[in-house]
Amino acid sequence: MKIRPQLRFRSAAVVALGALFLAACTGGKEQGVAPGAGGPQQAPAVTVMTVKSEAVPMVAELPGRTTPYLIAELRPQVTGIVTERAFNEGSEVKAGQVLYRIDAAPYQAAHDSARAALARAEANAQVARIKAERHAGLVKIEAVSKQANDDAQAALKQAQAEVAAAKAALDKAKIDLDYTRLKSPIAGRIGRSAVTAGALVTANQAQALATVQQLDPIYVDLTQSSVEMLRLRSEIAAGSVKTGARGEVPVRLILEDGSEYAAEGRLALSEVTVDEGTGSVTLRAQFPNAEGVLLPGMYVRARLPQGTRSEAILVPHKALSRDPRGNALVMVVDGESKVAARPVQVAQSLGENWVVTGGLQAGERVIVEGLQRVRPGAPVQAEEAGAAPAAAAQ
Known part of the structure; x- marks a missing residue:
């Protein structure tokens, strides 16, 4: 029988591998090394x-938002046509500065009419006073009846009441006339205007014409968990956290970009009630803002010192x-x-x-x-x- 070359090659390979394996095992035994043994492992450093x-x-870092120190929404107190907007949007305005002018012609006429009515009432009161004084003297000598004297005295009082009513009407007309010049109640920065010249506005309307905000100084409203506040108080009572002398609490501010606000603020107040929805207490800090870096509505983080843990x-x-x-x-x-x-x-x-x-x-x-x-x-x-x-x- 003939053996194919492929089978002859495979048989020779198997014999060679077996010889090598036997030689390796024999060499290991001769050198005295146990099969599968390795060097000792070192402990990691x-x-x-x-x-x-x-x-x-101890420093508490609390989230918060900036709010204006003062804010005033400008609304007309009289009805009329806006004749002038006397400010630039986004500019600084002073307290008492005229911002809008409303057509004053009808209110000026009402003011003049009220003044004339007051003059007429004062003239009638003058006549009534003279008559009342004359009847008061004549009734003593029984030159006039008591009824006529009583009527004269009553007419005097009625004339005096009409004078008072005329004065009140004049004051009301003067107030309405002054309201045609809409002034800023506070100093601060004014925002955009909701109306222009020619717009019709009504007294006490819901829409504000513009808003003035005082931003220097500025408030930062912070929220602190009531649980953290109670834990801090318990640690202070136990002596593990020590507080300094009483006084103003300094506050540092971290802006939205991660930078620290240059000026240091102080804690202005702490709310006396806990928000039922969030379980937190509101703290208010006050910061100087002469450069106008802080704007209303900015999200910030405040750092408040809360004593020292010994x-x-x-x-x-x-x-x-x-x-x-x-x-x-x-x-x-x-x-x-x-x-x-x-x-x-x-x-x-x-x-x-x-x-x-x-x-x-x-x-x-x-x-x-x-x-x-x-x-x-x-x-x-x-x-x-x-x-x-x-x-x-x-």
């Missing part, structure tokens, strides 16, 4: 930081992680150079660190670098942060 207890200033531990942001439930934890290295997961309580963020209020003790070593190479219970080679690196040979 990590960087640790020895934490310490220190006094940490015994707190600062841990870098990169050293803290979260478990699946969202609880904060750090990895520590114990005395046997083994890793342990430690749950901690965090109060707030301060710069590049977390303020830890529970779960850690001063003197413990927290892993700040190399967290991805460790697991709880595993040994590590710990090196203190900031220490000189070990030599290459070591």
